Amino acid sequence: xxxxxxxxxxxxxxxxxxxxxxxxxxxxxxxxxxxxxxxxxxxxxxxxxxxxxxxxxxxxxxxxxxxxxxxxxxxxxxxxxxxxxxxxxxxxxxxxxxxxxxxxxxxxxxxxxxxxxxxxxxxxxxxxxxxxxxxxxxxxxxxxxxxxxxxxxxxxxxxxxxxxxxxxxxxxxxxxxxxxxxxxxxxxxxxxxxxxxxxxxxxxxxxxxxxxxxxxxxxxxxxxxxxxxxxxxxxxxxxxxxxxxxxxxxxxxxxxxxxxxxxxxxxxxxxxxxxxxxxxxxxxxxxxxxxxxxxxxxxxxxxxxxxxxxxxxxxxxxxxxxxxxxxxxxxxxxxxxxx
Ligand code: UD1
Numbered sequence: 001x002x003x004x005x006x007x008x009x010x011x012x013x014x015x016x017x018x019x020x021x022x023x024x025x026x027x028x029x030x031x032x033x034x035x036x037x038x039x040x041x042x043x044x045x046x047x048x049x050x051x052x053x054x055x056x057x058x059x060x061x062x063x064x065x066x067x068x069x070x071x072x073x074x075x076x077x078x079x080x081x082x083x084x085x086x087x088x089x090x091x092x093x094x095x096x097x098x099x100x101x102x103x104x105x106x107x108x109x110x111x112x113x114x115x116x117x118x119x120x121x122x123x124x125x126x127x128x129x130x131x132x133x134x135x136x137x138x139x140x141x142x143x144x145x146x147x148x149x150x151x152x153x154x155x156x157x158x159x160x161x162x163x164x165x166x167x168x169x170x171x172x173x174x175x176x177x178x179x180x181x182x183x184x185x186x187x188x189x190x191x192x193x194x195x196x197x198x199x200x201x202x203x204x205x206x207x208x209x210x211x212x213x214x215x216x217x218x219x220x221x222x223x224x225x226x227x228x229x230x231x232x233x234x235x236x237x238x239x240x241x242x243x244x245x246x247x248x249x250x251x252x253x254x255x256x257x258x259x260x261x262x263x264x265x266x267x268x269x270x271x272x273x274x275x276x277x278x279x280x281x282x283x284x285x286x287x288x289x290x291x292x293x294x295x296x297x298x299x300x301x302x303x304x305x306x307x308x309x310x311x312x313x314x315x316x317x318x319x320x321x322x323x324x325x326x327x328x329x330x331x332x333x334x335x336x337x338x339x
Contacts, residue, residue, distance in 0.1 A: 002026040005248065006076045006118075008061060008109065009083030010054065011038035013192045014124065014181055016046050017241035018080060020190065023050035025245055030074050032067070033083065034060045037195050041337030045189045061105035064112075071116040078120040078248055081109055084153070087199045088128065088295060091150035102153035103160070110164055119168070120251040121161075122244055125175040127233075127261065127300055129155040136267075137233075137303035140177070140259050148295055162257045172251045179233035179263035179302045181240045183322035184329035191329025192237075193336035201270060202234075202277070202322075206330040209281040216285060218270050220292035223299075229270035231299040233263040236317035236325070246313050253310075263302020264315045273319070280323035281331075 005022055009015040010031030015038075019029050023046070031043060031054050040056075047053050055074070059066035061083055084102045085091070091098045106123075113121065130138050131145035146152040158175050165171045182202040184191030197213070198204040207213045221228035243262045268276070278285045308314050 001249070002028070003077030003248070004028040004030065004074060006030050006032065006070070006074070006079045008032050008079070008081045008105070009038070011035060011040065011042045012082055014178070014237060014240055015082040016042040016190045017185055017237045018082070018244045019046045019054055020050050020185060021238070021241040021245045023052045023054070030055045030057070030070070030076070032057045032059050032061065032070055034058060037085070039193065039337040042190055042193070045337070049185065049187055049189050061108050062101070064108055067108055067112045068115075071112045071118075076116070076118045078122070078251060079109065079113060079118060080122045080244055080248070081106065082124045084124065086150060088148050088150050089199060091148055091153070092295075095149035098149045098153050103156055106157045106160065114168070119171045121171070121173045122247045122251070123157065123161060123173060123175040125158055125177045125259070126151065126154045127177050127179045127263070127302065129158065129177060130300075132297055136299055137265055137301040138261070139303040140261055140306050158257070158259065165256045169255060172255045173257045174247045174251060175257060175259045176243060176247060176262050177259060178240055179235050179261070179300065181237045182234050182326055183236040183238065183317065184325045185238060186325050186328070188325070188328035188332040191326060191333065193333070201273065202326055205274060205277050205285055206326055208285050209277065209283060209327065210330050210334045212334070214286065216274065216287040217290045218287050219290055219296060221289045222292075225269055225298055227269050227271050230296055231267040231269050231301070233265070233267055233301045234273065234319060234322055235262060235264055235315055236322045239315040239317050243307070243313065246311055250311055260307040260310070261302040261304055262307065263304050265302055265304045267299060267301040268319055273323070276319050277323040277327065280320070280327045
């Protein structure tokens with residue numbers, strides 16, 4: 001079934017890939033983005049790739065008047081809500097800004113949906129809600145224990161979504177807890193283009209490979225993991241995007257809030273990822289081992305079975321594809337969308 005979908009944060013890394021998936025499956029897509037950590041270039045690239053236009057509104061979700069305009073201009077069948085701040089370190093320095101944008105944006109969106117009778121939502125959540133844990137792999141029933149304001153803001157949003165559902169029995173919400181999305185569209189036309197020095201490991205190593213940064217800091221080689229470096233469940237961004245498209249089709253399965261992990265169920269260490277990315281880029285990538293980064297944990301791996309049982313859905317792209325696709329985007333856009 002095709003529909004008209006509002007994608008908040010649709011110019012961002014995961015948002016732009018999701019727009020391509022939706023458009024290529026016949027959905028109409030309307031993007032709201034304030035471009036605070038994204039670029040209009042991403043929306044142009046989405047248009048080019050999908051061969052169909054995206055309708056774009058530049059707005060901050062907390063601007064109630066602007067959001068009301070958007071809801072008046074279209075009849076939405078569903079909303080996918082990505083727009084949020086997501087840097088863990090930054091969230092410890094400016095927690096109130098994180099709560100304001102991530103929680104305030106979500107409540108403003110829920111108000112607008114309520115006023116316009118839109119009752120189907122897919123919410124962008126994060127594996128960081130699990131926090132420090134020794135459970136591997138992590139299933140959705142693992143207790144939430146967020147350890148920083150970013151993760152707390154995502155968990156609070158899940159809780160307020162549960163409350164919203166409890167008081168509006170017609171509301172249907174799916175929260176997707178992503179593990180570590182990396183990679184890019186295989187065309188190389190869209191990818192991850194963070195503002196400033198990257199916080200995350202893959203864009204950092206990609207910028208080292210292309211000569212924008214001198215070497216990758218590897219944060220800790222004394223973790224209780226096979227090679228001592230942190231292990232994460234990296235998931236291809238096109239799989240994440242596909243998961244959102246499929247989630248839309250399952251919004252009508254039942255009302256209320258449902259939570260699903262999006263991960264592969266397989267972990268890779270920083271050094272494994274580095275080796276795979278060097279192979280994809282065809283060059284060695286200099287690195288230096290540094291002390292552990294505050295707030296990091298040794299291992300985070302998803303138990304992806306709930307979504308597979310519910311929808312018969314699983315990821316299909318491996319670490320080699322993630323690195324090859326991420327490298328293609330970086331090689332074609334050495335300075336990001338601006339270059
Ligand atoms: C974090 C958040 C996640 C969020 C994601 C994107 C947690 C537990 N996870 O993931 O929810 O969605 O950021 O913002 O809060 N590393 C290096 N060198 C670097 C950068 C990272 O060695 O320059 C290592 C880290 O120590 C870690 C791994 O690479 O072991 C992955 O780090 P990163 O890409 O930053 O993602 P997370 O911290 O796992």
